[in-house]
Amino acid sequence: MLKLSFLRLSVLLLRILAVALCVGLFACDDSEETGETIGYNCAGELKTGSTSTFSISGYVKDGKTGNKQSGSVLLYDSLGVSLLGDSSVSSSSKYSFSGLTPSWYILKADISDYTTVPDKKCLTTSSTSKDLIALKSSQATNANVIVLTWGDSSSGAPKDLDSHLQADSASSASPSHVYYPSNNQGSSSAWAMLDIDNTNYSGPETITINLDSSSGPMRNSVSKACYYVRIYTNNYSFSQTGAQVQLFQSDGTVLTNFDAPTDTTYTTKPYWHVFDLDSNLNITIKNTVSSSAPTCS
Incomplete structure (x- = not known):
C-alpha cells in the first residue's frame, strides 16, 4: 500500500488548493510551473504573449x-x-x-x-x-486651464460631454457654477469662464480659472473649486468615453492628467468628479463616478 507522510500529504493538499484558487479566482497560467513571469500591460490587463x-x-x-x-x-x-x-x-x-x-x-x-x-x-x-x-504660454498667464477631450464617432464614444466647475457656496463668485450655458464666455474679469463648449465629439471643451497672480489665489475670494464631467448623451458609461482631463498651469505646461474611470455602472447622464482645487491651487483628487452632480462646500 502506498503511504504518504503527514508532511508530504499536507504539501500536496496545499498545492491542490493553490491551483484551485489560481484557476477559480485569478485565471492564472502555468507560469509557476514553467518559471515564467506573469505580466500585465499598462492598463492592468494580463499579457497574452501576443506579438500583435x-x-x-x-x-x-x-x-x-x-x-x-x-x-x-x-x-x-x-x-x-x-x-x-x-x-x-x-x-x-x-x-x-x-x-x-x-x-x-x-x-x-x-x-x-x-x-x-x-x-x-x-x-x-x-x-x-x-x-x-x-497652449501658448500667453493663454495661461495668471490662469489655470482645464481641458476635456474624448473619443470620436469611430471610437464608440458619446457625442457630447460637458465640463462643470463649481465654486464653494461661501465665495462671491457670480455665477458660482461655470458650464454651458452659464459660462462667462470671454469675460477675463470673471473668476472662471467656459472657453469652448463642444457638442460634436472629441473636444476640446475648456474652462479657464483666472488667478490674481501666477500662483493664485483664485479671483472673487473663491476658496474652493470643484471640477466634474457629465456625459450629456444618454446611455453611455465613462468606460466608453476615452475621456481625458488635463490641468494646465500658468506657464502653459500640464500640471497633471486624469483618465476617465472604467466604470460601467451609470449610463444615464452620469457624473465624474475629477478633482477639487483650494485657493492656493492645491489639488485634491476625487476620481469618483455617481448618478447625481457633486456638491462643492
Whole structure:
C-alpha cells in the first residue's frame, strides 16, 4: 500500500488548493510551473504573449480655440528618453505612428509658438482619435486651464460631454457654477469662464480659472473649486468615453492628467468628479463616478 507522510500529504493538499484558487479566482497560467513571469500591460490587463501591434493617429489642437495646428509630434518611450518616432501634423493631416506594442508612451507636440507638453499615455489598441492639446504660454498667464477631450464617432464614444466647475457656496463668485450655458464666455474679469463648449465629439471643451497672480489665489475670494464631467448623451458609461482631463498651469505646461474611470455602472447622464482645487491651487483628487452632480462646500 502506498503511504504518504503527514508532511508530504499536507504539501500536496496545499498545492491542490493553490491551483484551485489560481484557476477559480485569478485565471492564472502555468507560469509557476514553467518559471515564467506573469505580466500585465499598462492598463492592468494580463499579457497574452501576443506579438500583435497597433497604430495611433490624431491632430494637435489649440486648447483654448480647438483649432488644429501644424508642426510635428514626437513619440518617446515611457521615460521620455528614447525617441521612437517623428511624425508631421497639420490642420488637414493627422500625425501617425504604427508598429506599437501595448505600453506607456510619451507624445510631445512640437508646434511653433506653443509650449511643448509631454503627454504620457497608456496605449493598448489602435486609435484614430488620439488628439493632443497645446497652449501658448500667453493663454495661461495668471490662469489655470482645464481641458476635456474624448473619443470620436469611430471610437464608440458619446457625442457630447460637458465640463462643470463649481465654486464653494461661501465665495462671491457670480455665477458660482461655470458650464454651458452659464459660462462667462470671454469675460477675463470673471473668476472662471467656459472657453469652448463642444457638442460634436472629441473636444476640446475648456474652462479657464483666472488667478490674481501666477500662483493664485483664485479671483472673487473663491476658496474652493470643484471640477466634474457629465456625459450629456444618454446611455453611455465613462468606460466608453476615452475621456481625458488635463490641468494646465500658468506657464502653459500640464500640471497633471486624469483618465476617465472604467466604470460601467451609470449610463444615464452620469457624473465624474475629477478633482477639487483650494485657493492656493492645491489639488485634491476625487476620481469618483455617481448618478447625481457633486456638491462643492
